[in-house]
Amino acid sequence: MAQRLDEFNEFRERMNERILAEDHATIKRFFGVDTLTYRDGALDAKTKELLGLCASMVLRCDDCISYHILQGHKLGVTRAEFFDVFSVALTVGGSIVIPHLRRAVAFLDEVETNSNS
Amino acid sequence: MAQRLDEFNEFRERMNERILAEDHATIKRFFGVDTLTYRDGALDAKTKELLGLCASMVLRCDDCISYHILQGHKLGVTRAEFFDVFSVALTVGGSIVIPHLRRAVAFLDEVETNSNS
Amino acid sequence: MAQRLDEFNEFRERMNERILAEDHATIKRFFGVDTLTYRDGALDAKTKELLGLCASMVLRCDDCISYHILQGHKLGVTRAEFFDVFSVALTVGGSIVIPHLRRAVAFLDEVETNSNS
Amino acid sequence: MAQRLDEFNEFRERMNERILAEDHATIKRFFGVDTLTYRDGALDAKTKELLGLCASMVLRCDDCISYHILQGHKLGVTRAEFFDVFSVALTVGGSIVIPHLRRAVAFLDEVETNSNS
Amino acid sequence: MAQRLDEFNEFRERMNERILAEDHATIKRFFGVDTLTYRDGALDAKTKELLGLCASMVLRCDDCISYHILQGHKLGVTRAEFFDVFSVALTVGGSIVIPHLRRAVAFLDEVETNSNS
Amino acid sequence: MAQRLDEFNEFRERMNERILAEDHATIKRFFGVDTLTYRDGALDAKTKELLGLCASMVLRCDDCISYHILQGHKLGVTRAEFFDVFSVALTVGGSIVIPHLRRAVAFLDEVETNSNS
Numbered sequence: 295m296a297q298r299l300d301e302f303n304e305f306r307e308r309m310n311e312r313i314l315a316e317d318h319a320t321i322k323r324f325f326g327v328d329t330l331t332y333r334d335g336a337l338d339a340k341t342k343e344l345l346g347l348c349a350s351m352v353l354r355c356d357d358c359i360s361y362h363i364l365q366g367h368k369l370g371v372t373r374a375e376f377f378d379v380f381s382v383a384l385t386v387g388g389s390i391v392i393p394h395l396r397r398a399v400a401f402l403d404e405v406e407t408n409s410n411s
Numbered sequence: 412m413a414q415r416l417d418e419f420n421e422f423r424e425r426m427n428e429r430i431l432a433e434d435h436a437t438i439k440r441f442f443g444v445d446t447l448t449y450r451d452g453a454l455d456a457k458t459k460e461l462l463g464l465c466a467s468m469v470l471r472c473d474d475c476i477s478y479h480i481l482q483g484h485k486l487g488v489t490r491a492e493f494f495d496v497f498s499v500a501l502t503v504g505g506s507i508v509i510p511h512l513r514r515a516v517a518f519l520d521e522v523e524t525n526s527n528s
Numbered sequence: 529m530a531q532r533l534d535e536f537n538e539f540r541e542r543m544n545e546r547i548l549a550e551d552h553a554t555i556k557r558f559f560g561v562d563t564l565t566y567r568d569g570a571l572d573a574k575t576k577e578l579l580g581l582c583a584s585m586v587l588r589c590d591d592c593i594s595y596h597i598l599q600g601h602k603l604g605v606t607r608a609e610f611f612d613v614f615s616v617a618l619t620v621g622g623s624i625v626i627p628h629l630r631r632a633v634a635f636l637d638e639v640e641t642n643s644n645s
Numbered sequence: 646m647a648q649r650l651d652e653f654n655e656f657r658e659r660m661n662e663r664i665l666a667e668d669h670a671t672i673k674r675f676f677g678v679d680t681l682t683y684r685d686g687a688l689d690a691k692t693k694e695l696l697g698l699c700a701s702m703v704l705r706c707d708d709c710i711s712y713h714i715l716q717g718h719k720l721g722v723t724r725a726e727f728f729d730v731f732s733v734a735l736t737v738g739g740s741i742v743i744p745h746l747r748r749a750v751a752f753l754d755e756v757e758t759n760s761n762s
Numbered sequence: 763m764a765q766r767l768d769e770f771n772e773f774r775e776r777m778n779e780r781i782l783a784e785d786h787a788t789i790k791r792f793f794g795v796d797t798l799t800y801r802d803g804a805l806d807a808k809t810k811e812l813l814g815l816c817a818s819m820v821l822r823c824d825d826c827i828s829y830h831i832l833q834g835h836k837l838g839v840t841r842a843e844f845f846d847v848f849s850v851a852l853t854v855g856g857s858i859v860i861p862h863l864r865r866a867v868a869f870l871d872e873v874e875t876n877s878n879s
Numbered sequence: 880m881a882q883r884l885d886e887f888n889e890f891r892e893r894m895n896e897r898i899l900a901e902d903h904a905t906i907k908r909f910f911g912v913d914t915l916t917y918r919d920g921a922l923d924a925k926t927k928e929l930l931g932l933c934a935s936m937v938l939r940c941d942d943c944i945s946y947h948i949l950q951g952h953k954l955g956v957t958r959a960e961f962f963d964v965f966s967v968a969l970t971v972g973g974s975i976v977i978p979h980l981r982r983a984v985a986f987l988d989e990v991e992t993n994s995n996s
Contacts, residue, residue, distance in 0.1 A: 388739025505856025622973025
């Protein structure tokens with residue numbers, strides 16, 4: 295797996311463990327709600343990941359964008375579908391989204407390259 | 412049609428006309444891009460409306476939320492599907508979204524009541 | 529009780545019931561986390577309400593501001609303490625906070641007048 | 646003067662007085678900085694009002710937008726210049742700005758009508 | 763002192779000097795207001811730092827979060843108290859806060875390790 | 880040309896090409912609108928760059944800030960004028976803008992040093 299992907303996942307998992315090790319009731323339950331949010335429901339998990347991705351783009355959080363790209367890719371979201379999500383986020387959120395779009399496409403390129411190798 | 416829906420649509424259409432009457436090239440082209448964004452593509456129009464709704468909720472714009480609820484409802488989005496979008500927006504955007512969620516549900520109730528009468 | 533306070537509380541409670549009546553697992557659990565957040569812990573409930581108020585002001589949500597003013601007032605927060613919270617929110621969030629500060633002070637005036645009558 | 650303009654100015658002035666009457670050092674000094682910001686400098690007052698207007702639009706604060714339109718209008722900003730500011734805010738901030746743009750144009754119409762009568 | 767802390771403080775101080783060296787009246791006075799904000803008042807300095815930290819988390823500014831963790835730590839804020847602030851910020855601001863929470867805990871770990879060595 | 884400037888421009892151009900290579904109608908047209916926005920109009924290109932800079936600062940996007948500093952510098956914006964824009968953004972957006980102000984001044988220093996060498 296590529297370096298940036300590795301670093302991203304390693305830091306994410308290590309710090310999630312540090313956070314949960316504190317055993318703070320509210321924070322632990324929030325993490326539980328977060329996991330529950332993306333399960334199949336009236337909308338399937340794939341659509342929910344796209345919603346999470348779009349929300350992350352307009353709120354401009356690179357780590358959240360990367361995470362939802364990874365999850366979406368695992369669930370079979372195509373490059374064309376990702377760009378449709380990007381286009382909605384760009385229109386709603388404006389040109390301030392563009393730097394995050396650049397990093398999103400760089401990350402998507404890396405995820406696709408990695409899954410083909 | 413109910414009063415709030417009427418007022419919402421009337422003000423929206425009247426002011427869109429005022430804005431476009433100014434004939435400002437950038438603004439007119441932006442409105443064109445906005446319309447284009449929600450057309451069927453790799454993702455269908457219904458999914459795109461849900462993306463627009465989720466983005467509008469985390470950015471907390473009541474008028475945008477109302478608009479995407481109206482459009483989604485026309486495209487057959489069910490109440491259960493709307494609540495799935497609401498749940499993603501709530502988790503991503505936090506409790507600050509709740510007052511907008513209350514107004515979104517009040518608006519959805521009105522849209523559903525109106526379409527049944 | 530004054531009219532604005534009544535309206536605020538009535539709409540809030542009625543719509544919370546509508547939302548929870550949908551019985552959506554994620555949303556219900558989020559509401560549970562929200563309640564849990566402001567319980568006494570390492571910091572007491574009063575301090576947590578002030579944190580919630582400050583966060584609501586920089587995120588500029590009038591309903592959230594009103595709610596935390598009400599809760600803080602019940603827990604004995606003084607006017608001088610509220611203004612200290614307002615001052616932190618104003619410095620961190622900038623002049624864009626001022627219109628919300630105006631409405632916050634108008635609401636606080638109403639809460640104080642009401643509790644004295 | 647038109648009703649909405651009157652109400653806007655009356656509430657703004659009354660609450661500013663209430664806020665400053667509290668005599669909170671930080672808040673009073675912040676209000677002083679706010680006034681100082683828009684004085685002639687390397688950029689003239691008119692350009693600074695346009696900057697404040699553009700910032701207010703992308704941060705989506707209707708009251709701030711109204712205030713800077715009023716100040717800009719007093720300093721001779723033309724309708725065409727206002728629409729140029731609106732176009733930058735729309736592109737940078739995205740379609741989420743549109744409902745605020747509608748209200749901005751409605752307010753500008755009112756300000757222009759009032760100054761011609 | 764650890765490397766990240768050193769770098770953070772060095773850049774912060776060097777650039778604050780560059781900014782103030784410009785001798786811009788508004789900016790200098792804003793920096794004065796910023797300092798004044800966190801002095802003991804109706805609320806003590808420690809509580810005000812926690813308010814500043816919570817506001818910085820929901821606005822998602824890593825540097826501001828680090829700064830208020832440093833200041834809070836100097837004033838005796840405990841790890842359990844920091845996690846209570848984190849929990850309020852997480853609930854109010856949503857899962858979009860989580861990447862900043864990870865970096866906040868990594869920074870807090872570093873501050874605590876450093877103060878014990 | 881200095882390293883940071885080079886890296887900034889190289890990544891920006893490379894990823895813009897990757898994005899446009901996807902040939903997504905909405906995204907391509909959005910990029911066209913973005914370019915159109917900053918052309919001379921009722922306000923000249925220089926003023927529009929300052930508006931874009933101010934909007935980018937209050938929305939706290941470092942890459943957007945850097946880009947508008949570069950464009951403004953090419954159009955003859957002076958250091959004193961840049962600091963006037965910074966001061967408006969600081970007042971409107973609050974102390975949360977300060978870390979971005981530090982990086983903006985560091986970038987401006989680099990741009991000025993480079994253009995003098």
